Amino acid sequence: MNPQSKSTSLSADLNNFIYGVSRRNSQNAPELTKIGINLLKNFPAARDAVLEYFAMVFHDAVNVSLNQTEYEADINVNGSLESVSMIGPELCSLGPSWAPFIAPWCISLIMDIATKKSNIPNVTLQSTEPVRVLLDMTTQNLTLLNSDERAKCIDMMLGSWQCSWAVGWVGRAEPALVAPRALALPADAARAVFAHLANHPLALAHVRAALVDMFHEAIKDDSKLEKRREVIPYLLNLASKSDVVLKALTQDIELTLSWEGMDRLCSVCASQRHSPAWEGVGPAALVALLMHSLCSVCGIVLSDSVQKNQIQTQDKYLLQKLEYESLFSDKNIPLLTSAAEESSVVREKLLTGNQLERYSLARVLILVSYNLPSEFVSTISYLLQYSRNDTTLAILVRIISGTITMHIPNDSPDINMDTERHQNFIKTGVEYALRDAMISDTEIKRCFIEDKVPKDQKTYLHYYCLNIIKLLRWENSNRVGHLRTRPIGRAVEASLYRIGGALQDYATLLRVRPECTMASLDEMPTCHALAEVLDRVDMSGTKAPPPSVEVILKVVQATVKYFFRCLHEKDMLDKLRGVQTACRLLRKLCIHSKLARAIALRDLLETAMFREERAFGSRSVVANTVTSNREWANDELLIHLNQKHGAITQLTQSHTSVFHAGIIGKGVRKQNGADNGDGIPPILTTNNELLMAALMSCMDGNSGVVEGATSVSLLLVELVSPDVMYNGLPWPDEDFTKQVSIERELYMRGALENCAVARAALRRAAAARPALCLASALLRATAATLLHRHRALLDRHSQSAEMARERAALAELLATMTLGQLLPHPLSHMLELAPGLTAGEIVQVLRDCLWNYTRDHVPSPALFTCDATGLHWRDPSTCKPPATYTDTLRLIIQKRISKLGHLYPIMFLNLEKETQ
């Protein structure tokens, strides 16, 4: 290339530029800018002039874009804006060797603009296109500088207070440089810088680091005295002015106010308190700081305050201030927010802290709970689960009442609505606690793995129950003012369903018990506690709405389960106490609800007869039909044995197959076989009595016994009888039973006899006349089988064990029927007569006196009249059995007068007297 021609063209550029600049207007700006950029590249020496021109362009552009309305914001409209958009990328891409010129130029231009436009809000200024381009350029070029030059540039910016926003903006690229420098400024200027710097998360970290550094520097032992004197007041002052600093300071307060930090700070404070710079450091400043700080800090402060009185007062002041502040609901107090965020820590502190801490935190929590119902709920839930002593429970009471009554004058109209709302929260809290306690019980715990389970380890649910019980006790004592409205009681009543469910869960035998969890512990103590909770709650519906059907069902089922679990308790005292609780519960539930009674009775009887029969000494009603407990040889099987009898087995309904061969599935009946046990299971056992007590407690109240006994009778029939046929009251002809229903009768007799519970229940029914009538099918079955058996045994096995059983059964039948007034006066003495009779005589008596009488006088409730006291009975004077039914007896006595004579007067003399 010919250098001469090149040089002329270059000077032409130069001339054009100089000429253009001297006649500068907005039209030629793009043209000039182009030339300027060219010059910059080819005539580096002209950079000062070109940059000065560019600065003018920027000033113009800022003016234009400030005056411009939104709609005409078209870059092409104005030359200076267009130029700016050309200059920006060019200056950004010049490279590191240019940066030392561009960066200071940018910064002084920013400062110029900021100073000139100081009457315009920063935000508007920042949003203009030229300023944004300029800031971008600055940032870009700053990054290209080496650290010394960069620091110099930033110092240059920090010197001007008008462009602190720009420092903040540009500082985002270099927060590590800006932050410590800004701290060296006076508080006002630093505030402005930080306010802009903090919009950038990365920068915030540096601000925080710088603050922490400064603080640590200040409390370092060896730092210079006069320097250290200033720092803390300065920080407090800055914090009170700048939200960002406050936030940064408080976010790192864990670092600053660590244990050693506190100690050293205290010593510094002590030595410096009287210097003039510390005048502003009153409690107010610190409280303002603390109010924004996290609650963990408060924890530190609190725990520290134990030793230091002055902080204690500080603390009080803080709480008062907080309570005052939260009167304004729209205010957002960071301390409370953070307390809400870290509520788990706070709550833990409630349990472990010292007294002051506990009460202060309780006050904080009240404030938090008032604003955040969810925190209220979880606080209740937490304390109910983890409180282990009265103090913490007292705090809970305090929090509950405090939250409810806060800011609500007693005469406010919406007090009801509000307390209702809070009551709901409490209920939710109670339910959550229950749920969480149950969940915690199924979690694997370290102490199990390490095999260090304390002896008296209780399940979480147990603790929960103990807490509830204690609260309920306080409530019922009526001595705790805060609990006068029964918040806990009402909450528990409202969550009966869940508590019932929990009891059911824990009382069930099939409960899953994962290894190494609380659930693997013995569940009975928990059950007792749960039952006690239920016991302490009012279910009558007098103080609160009555529980729903669903709830009743749940609780009844749970109670029945619990009852049977209690029967298995080894410790007699526990057992009795548990049973009593269950009875009380049943009584409470059944007294108001027939439904509950029906359910309870059925559940109790069913369980006692079919699932828990062993506890009552009963044998299973249904012989082993499902599994065979041993392998049978072919020739032992009844089916084969029966085939040996030839034609006999072919007869349907014939008794021979049963009478002589045994029981299906058990092979041939063994004489006095050990597995049959001897005789009938006794009625009078503890468990039986307890069950009866439970049954009776279901029938409490007005006419409850008769109704209850009636349903017991019906239930017994239902449970014992294999089908619904022939379950009616009437007794058919004796022959009929022989021909048609003897198998059924046998089955029923066996079932009844083997089941002590059923027999005992029958007796109770008999006592509650006329309930026994409804169990007439059972009586009939016994009577029929007795007739048959005695007839079959006539003279054959008069002294055998079988005979003894039959006689015992007879005695029981007679006793029951007599008790139920089904056998009126002379007949009722068959009971005393029976032991002296032979089998033949018994058959006769049974047929003529018992069966026939009952057949002709159908045992029905209609026979019984209700007297004024509501008692049902059969007047003996009006229901004398006709002679047809008594003659057999009379004849037998007369025949064996020597032996049975003593009964004759009792049975017949009065009778005769009357007839005469």
Place this chain on the structure above:
Amino acid sequence: MSLTDLKHQLRKFDFPVCAKEALNRIEQLLVGRVAPSNKQLDIAMDIIAEFVFCEVDRRSGRRTAGITPLQELQLIDIICEYLSACVNDTTKNTIFLSLFGGMESQRRLKILSILASMAVSASSTPVLLAVGVWLQQMGCSSSQSLQLVENIIRDHFFLNTSNQNTLKSLANTAPQFVSNFITAVTELYMHDLQGTKKLPPKNLLEVITSWVFSNPTLCMSAQLNAAALPSGSIPMAAVTPLAGLIHWCALAPLYIDEDSEMVEVLVPIKRIKIENERDHPTLKTNVNKTLTEAELYTKLHLAVLHSLRAGRRNHGPPTAVNAQHLAGLGPHVQAYAHQLLKRGIKLQNDDKLQDCLDRIGQAVQVALANGCVYGNISNLLAALDTLPENRLLRIIIKTHQQTI
């Protein structure tokens, strides 16, 4: 015409125009057959201060803040135009030196720097020649000169790196300027004994090498062409860049860390012997591939040797290289040798040191043989004698000590 009248006339014009007018007036004042009187000089200086550089306020006479960069640019344009239009070298240099000859004004020095840099950009020969004269008159190693040179280097070797061809052509159009420029540049680099050794940037080295290599007489040009100075002024002796360049070439092997150079060496470096070099002086003139710094220094060394040969003067005393200047190499080499000894390395086995000593020997031999050295030669030889052992050096010292 009195001063007040002059000023009165000039005050009718605004800034750019008044400067132009002022230059014409100054020319009338200063250039003539006889040297101007002191009064005339004072008037010229006043006018320059007020109307050219605007250093004095027109009304109050107080010093002002000066002119803005844009005005500077206008002023520079005017000065350029004036200098280019000047047909007489003496007139041009007279005006130029009176504009910028003052030692004290930093502001004027800045404007001069810009002017010089722009002249380099625009390859404006008249201006460059004037700057060359200025450099020579101020002394190439004076602080003002160094400042000017530094500015030019920054503008043309750091900020604008795309103008190498233009720069290379300067050697032909303005050799006096280039020669003085190189002399000043050699003062800037590789000069401090302690601390970091400041090395010239590679592109600067490239350009200087190409200048010296392509034109062996370049180094002597400032001396050969005497500057056209205003009458009555004292011409300053031009110092050739040769001594400085010998410095560079000799010390380069010591200071350049060859491992750190990222450019891969494609061709094995062939050490050029003096005999060969004499037979094929233009062996590597057309080198298009980029050379490493070490190679560049080698090339530069060759070019310097050529220049020394061209520096032989047929009449008059030698002027090319100052013996004292050459002797200044001693401390650098000894410091390096001392470091080697500290690390326990034998001096004879260190290739870099030997390379350095070889180059010193070659340069000294060529310079002495061509009668380029002035000053105390025996001192030089004594200084060389204290350097570490080197066979070539030993031979040279012996030879020349005998001749003296």
